[in-house]
Amino acid sequence: MEQNAADRTADWKVPYHPSGEKEVHLEDYSSQIGNADAALGIWVHKGVINEKLFEAHPNLKYIATLGHGFEDFDVEMTRRRGVTITNTIYGDVTIAQYAMALLMNICHNVTVQSDYTKTGYWKEKETNPQASYNQLFVPQIELYQKTMGIIGLGAIGLWTARMAKGFGMKVIANSRHKKAGPQYDGIEQVSMEEIFERSDVISIHCPHTKETENLLNREAFAKMKDGVIIINTARGIIIDEEALLEALESRKVYMAGLDVVANEPPQYQIPLMQSPYTFITSHIAWQPKAARLRAVDLAVKNFRSYLEGMPTSVIN
CATH class of the missing domain: 3.40.50.720 (NAD(P)-binding Rossmann-like Domain)
Known part of the structure; x- marks a missing residue:
């Protein structure tokens, strides 16, 4: 999974933070985000995309999530702040x-x-x-x-x-x-x-x-x-x-x-x-490796589209 992500972003000179086998959640990577303009390839827990996040990271204008759902954040707040959020219909x-x-x-x-x-x-x-x-x-x-x-x-x-x-x-x-x-x-x-x-x-x-x-x-x-x-x-x-x-x-x-x-x-x-x-069962329908690799591909594709001024899969 991580090598797959690294290969697809090799032409970007950006910091890359592998997570091992664990899911990458936004709240786990606050120090790595720092003054970044974008965060790519993360799962989002409920309530994490909030005012506090953007106060800590005022430059953050784009988040590429690896999930389907969009009920886990305040859509209107992100619109007011001019932040673009994309999801991945990978599964x-x-x-x-x-x-x-x-x-x-x-x-x-x-x-x-x-x-x-x-x-x-x-x-x-x-x-x-x-x-x-x-x-x-x-x-x-x-x-x-x-x-x-x-x-x-x-x-x-x-x-x-x-x-x-x-x-x-x-x-x-x-x-x-x-x-x-x-x-x-x-x-x-x-x-x-x-x-x-x-x-x-x-x-x-x-x-x-x-x-x-x-x-x-x-x-x-x-x-x-x-x-x-x-x-x-x-x-x-x-x-x-x-x-x-x-x-x-x-x-x-x-x-x-x-x-x-x-x-x-x-x-x-x-x-x-x-x-x-x-x-x-324990919310595992998304789990096959092929689907998770597809999530990475789609997140990278979404970010490329955003950089080209034609964002896709925008959920806010």
Whole structure:
């Protein structure tokens, strides 16, 4: 990763601060930023891009982040100060793939099937077929002709739609703005109400904003089909977790596959973590090396565009 970054910035005579294996966070590099005009290739924790940062680094006019999200800083404040912030949509295909992996595990219970086989139930079938069959039988779901409802039809949502169509699913989607172009062929763009009412699977790929916070609440779950599956690889706070737990326990929601939760890391004891109707992973959908290398490439590309006076991927 670091050699990749160094190679792509070799023609710039700028200080380079390798981080080893750890994530590079803005607050860790205050002394290195000093009087720099730009900071490139960093992750941003919530609340770190604030007035205090720019008081400490008054020359700083550009920050190239390595993340997707833009809810972690005061957009208006950075605009007032004339600071440009760019993000990197590096994980579009990998996060879509992870969303489908969560869905596959729900549909086929692969981990349970593997555990049963490894602990000898398959072998037992030879001597006691009926008992073994009952133990091996785990409900499975076929996705063909089911309806996938996608909330947020950006880069990740679009890749999720493509993958869902590959399984023969019907795809409907809702986005803040209607999308146009051949890449959206075969995706029916509908209201949020229709997403809730028509979907067999709902996959969340929208950013966290005031409008999307607790978007999936009790009212939303009440409108959904019985047995709907919920997938979330976006932001945990988009789902009202108490309402989700109620919907899971009533079986309104069949299962939820979550790579994100509202408070990270979560307390192990919280009911959502203990529910037999959830698969929860530790916000790792972004992790494949290919995606992280792509993040570096995009951050460098964004900075080059900024230097040329044509900034791209600006989020403020």
